[in-house]
Amino acid sequence: MTPADDTRGPAPRLTVIGTGYLGATHAICMAVLGFDVLGVDVDPDKIERLGSGEVPFFEPGLPELLAKALDTGRLRFTTSFEDAGEFGDIHFVCVGTPQQQGSYAADLTYVDGAVTELARHLRRRALVVGKSTVPVGTAARLTELVQRTAPAGTDVELAWNPEFLREGYAVDDTLRPDRLVFGTQSPWAEEQLRAAFAPVIEQGTPVVVTDLPTAELVKVAANSFLATKISYINAMAEVCEATGADVTGLAQALSYDDRIGGRFLRPGLGFGGGCLPKDIRAFSHRAEELGVGQAVSFLREVDAINQRRRARTVDLVRELAGGDLAGVRVTALGAAFKPNSDDIRDAPALDVARTLHRAGAVVTVVDPAATGNARRAYPELTYGTDVLGAAAGADVVVLLTEWTEFREIDPQAMGAVVAGRRIVDGRHALDPVRWRAAGWEYRALGRP
Numbered sequence: 001m002t003p004a005d006d007t008r009g010p011a012p013r014l015t016v017i018g019t020g021y022l023g024a025t026h027a028i029c030m031a032v033l034g035f036d037v038l039g040v041d042v043d044p045d046k047i048e049r050l051g052s053g054e055v056p057f058f059e060p061g062l063p064e065l066l067a068k069a070l071d072t073g074r075l076r077f078t079t080s081f082e083d084a085g086e087f088g089d090i091h092f093v094c095v096g097t098p099q100q101q102g103s104y105a106a107d108l109t110y111v112d113g114a115v116t117e118l119a120r121h122l123r124r125r126a127l128v129v130g131k132s133t134v135p136v137g138t139a140a141r142l143t144e145l146v147q148r149t150a151p152a153g154t155d156v157e158l159a160w161n162p163e164f165l166r167e168g169y170a171v172d173d174t175l176r177p178d179r180l181v182f183g184t185q186s187p188w189a190e191e192q193l194r195a196a197f198a199p200v201i202e203q204g205t206p207v208v209v210t211d212l213p214t215a216e217l218v219k220v221a222a223n224s225f226l227a228t229k230i231s232y233i234n235a236m237a238e239v240c241e242a243t244g245a246d247v248t249g250l251a252q253a254l255s256y257d258d259r260i261g262g263r264f265l266r267p268g269l270g271f272g273g274g275c276l277p278k279d280i281r282a283f284s285h286r287a288e289e290l291g292v293g294q295a296v297s298f299l300r301e302v303d304a305i306n307q308r309r310r311a312r313t314v315d316l317v318r319e320l321a322g323g324d325l326a327g328v329r330v331t332a333l334g335a336a337f338k339p340n341s342d343d344i345r346d347a348p349a350l351d352v353a354r355t356l357h358r359a360g361a362v363v364t365v366v367d368p369a370a371t372g373n374a375r376r377a378y379p380e381l382t383y384g385t386d387v388l389g390a391a392a393g394a395d396v397v398v399l400l401t402e403w404t405e406f407r408e409i410d411p412q413a414m415g416a417v418v419a420g421r422r423i424v425d426g427r428h429a430l431d432p433v434r435w436r437a438a439g440w441e442y443r444a445l446g447r448p
């Protein structure tokens with residue numbers, strides 16, 4: 001059923017403020033689901049590209065959906081908050097909440113800026129819905145800000161609808177989420193959200209309706225849990241390294257236990273990206289402000305374990321290079337923080353590549369999607385365009401992002417172009433038996 005077929009009356013008109021990884025995906029998918037959507041961003045270049053059918057980042061399936069949505073005429077983009085205020089019944093706020101410079105706290109400048117600018121143009125009843133990941137208590141503060149700033153005053157309500165999409169699977173996660181969380185302050189706000197997500201709810205998606213602080217906390221609690229699970233198995237990898245045990249066998253054996261499960265229990269270089277690291281840091285910072293820092297003090301250790309995996313990966317490359325990295329030619333397979341994304345925010349791969357570079361290695365980075373972003377951010381590194389070209393003459397190869405095309409590398413073909421058959425598998429993505437059989441010295445974190 002599309003929103004227009006709905007018996008509940010006219011479908012709400014939606015705006016999406018902030019059209020980055022989250023907002024562009026949300027805007028496009030909502031238009032595909034049948035809503036009239038206006039995407040708003042302060043970046044005119046982004047708005048221009050989206051309006052002309054170009055998704056400004058790598059996300060499988062999204063360019064096709066953007067074309068489809070633009071064709072229907074239901075999706076438009078603008079930099080005008082005035083248009084947004086006039087157009088929308090429901091306004092989704094999807095701007096960034098990065099880590100503050102010099103602090104663990106979240107930087108809320110973009111959220112505050114977007115909400116203030118939008119509120120100035122809200123002249124009738126409307127619902128502002130936060131989707132960005134924010135410290136608990138932000139929604140209560142923004143409610144006051146919105147109602148004080150909007151010409152429509154308390155006719156404008158605020159709700160929170162945390163987003164759980166994963167880059168690389170963003171389309172599917174948006175069209176078929178495993179749950180929806182609505183933090184609301186009135187039955188009207190819940191009704192509005194139910195109308196905005198009607199096509200998704202009709203598929204049987206569970207909806208959790210709750211208050212604002214719970215909705216805000218769900219997101220950081222989920223990310224903390226996932227980060228903890230990753231760091232847990234990586235802590236076991238550290239123990240394995242000291243004992244000669246094999247963390248991949250350990251993880252496999254644990255994964256058969258239904259109570260534990262195998263997902264997010266993959267040892268390796270650890271997590272990065274624009275969410276997990278900054279979210280757990282902002283959560284511990286906020287918990288300390290609230291006087292409950294001790295309750296989540298383990299997150300500091302989760303973060304520290306994660307950072308140590310990056311250092312240990314550099315150590316493995318150094319060991320394979322014979323103890324000194326100066327002048328050693330290293331091919332780094334991967335730049336994105338994970339496969340199927342071009343996102344390099346806090347990417348473990350680039351952290352490792354840059355540390356190797358600073359230690360004197362001559363590093364060539366290759367990545368199927370993220371070299372453009374990486375080159376802009378770190379011009380000091382060298383970038384290759386294809387795997388075998390990048391590996392030519394390498395003394396050590398290090399796999400840092402587990403793209404399928406790296407998993408499928410033929411060890412014989414790569415062996416023919418490198419200077420030395422030495423590989424560090426930072427993601428446990430390769431078959432050590434196959435690589436060793438092809439004459440490679442193979443090393444991986446947490447394995448003998």
Ligand SMILES: NC(=O)c1ccc[n+]([C@@H]2O[C@H](COP(=O)([O-])OP(=O)(O)OC[C@H]3O[C@@H](n4cnc5c(N)ncnc54)[C@H](O)[C@@H]3O)[C@@H](O)[C@H]2O)c1
Binds near residue numbers: 020041042043
């Ligand atoms: N990327 C993900 O996978 C993901 C998943 C779940 C939640 N989140 C959360 O969603 C939020 C956005 O993340 P993202 O990855 O999309 O970030 P992003 O940096 O890709 O996008 C943010 C966008 O907001 C725009 N913007 C900044 N200030 C603005 C303003 N005042 N008005 C309008 N637009 C403005 C920027 O130009 C940019 O296009 C963050 O809080 C993040 O934690 C992200």
